[in-house]
Amino acid sequence: MRLLSTSPIVVLTGAGISRESGLHTFRDADGIWAQVRLEDVATPEGYARDPARVQAFYNARRHGLNDPGVVPNAAHFALANLERLWPADVLVVTQNIDDLHERAGQQRLIHMHGELLKAFCTQCRVVERCTSDLSVTDACPNCGAVGTLRPDVVWFGEMPYQMERIYEALAACDLFVSIGTSGNVYPAAGFVAEARANGAHTVELNLEPSEGATLFAESVLGPATEVVPGFVNELLALL
Ligand code: BJW
Numbered sequence: 001m002r003l004l005s006t007s008p009i010v011v012l013t014g015a016g017i018s019r020e021s022g023l024h025t026f027r028d029a030d031g032i033w034a035q036v037r038l039e040d041v042a043t044p045e046g047y048a049r050d051p052a053r054v055q056a057f058y059n060a061r062r063h064g065l066n067d068p069g070v071v072p073n074a075a076h077f078a079l080a081n082l083e084r085l086w087p088a089d090v091l092v093v094t095q096n097i098d099d100l101h102e103r104a105g106q107q108r109l110i111h112m113h114g115e116l117l118k119a120f121c122t123q124c125r126v127v128e129r130c131t132s133d134l135s136v137t138d139a140c141p142n143c144g145a146v147g148t149l150r151p152d153v154v155w156f157g158e159m160p161y162q163m164e165r166i167y168e169a170l171a172a173c174d175l176f177v178s179i180g181t182s183g184n185v186y187p188a189a190g191f192v193a194e195a196r197a198n199g200a201h202t203v204e205l206n207l208e209p210s211e212g213a214t215l216f217a218e219s220v221l222g223p224a225t226e227v228v229p230g231f232v233n234e235l236l237a238l239l
Helices: 046-050 051-066 075-087 100-104 163-172 187-198 224-236
Strands: 011-015 090-094 109-111 113-120 128-129 149-153 175-179 201-206 219-223
Touching: 011 075, 011 163, 011 187, 046 090, 051 113, 051 149, 075 090, 075 224, 090 163, 090 201, 163 187, 175 187, 175 224, 187 201, 201 224, 219 224
Parallel strands: 011 090, 011 175, 090 109, 175 201, 201 219
Antiparallel strands: 113 128, 113 149
8 A cells, every 4th residue: 555644653562672672572482471470470360369479570570671771772762753753643552561662752652551660559540650669568659558559560351451542543544563562462463453454554573473474464574673763764765
């Protein structure tokens, strides 16, 4: 299809985009699920069984994200640049709970799986910024309840955030780009089919073909810090 400067764009990102910033992916050989069982740390049942263990897992990841060496990379910056220069809407929907898109300057961004630097209270449902360790004995600063604060992340069996807004954007976009995600986890893995059914051109930028690779009209394989700036430059050259 021919893209115009009036064409809205939706970009889906996954753990692969942050790997060259020093954060682990999930399903690669050296990924998070090779170290811990997802049933233990990424399900409401795992949290109910052992909340302290789950808090410790996310505390360690928060420490990792706060490491001064973990900074946005060329792929994050390229997407922020695309948003700044592309005349039509650019929406980034990230499955990542890190804040590297924001730090690169992305403005229109949905964290569909939540944010590591936020906690939410299961009692009063208030979401608070959280940059240090959470513990099962913490009191909620809003309602005062003890032991009710958990990381504001979406676990298996829980509803991802802002799905209505995401499906509206998928219905309206002319270009859907998927970056650094294995396509194993729904509903994100179904976005390509949704965008395609609505007539969008679909492109995958990934280190290797994802689960849904055959659904994309175009694919560029390589590390995000190389293929994303290259792809964004091609788009901006259309202007
Ligand atoms: C590079 C690179 C480089 C490497 N450059 N690339 C049966 C059928 C269909 C669906 C289901 C089903 N059974 C259950 C479901 C639903 C379930 C699901 O999908 N399960 C699957 C396992 C089948 N989904 C859910 O439960 C979701 N909720 C939901 O569906 O709600 C509706 C509902 C509600 C209630 C009842 C019933 C339905 C919620 C999913 C939540 C996922 N949460 C996690 C943890 C979040 C917090 C945290 O970070 O700890 O989200 S799991 C984890 O996977 C994390 C990620 O966001 C997500 C996706 O991973 P991602 O980003 O794709 O990473 P990887 O590692 O898989 O891939 C990295 C890719 O990058 C690879 O391809 C590499 O090659 C590439 N790469 N280096 C470019 N340098």
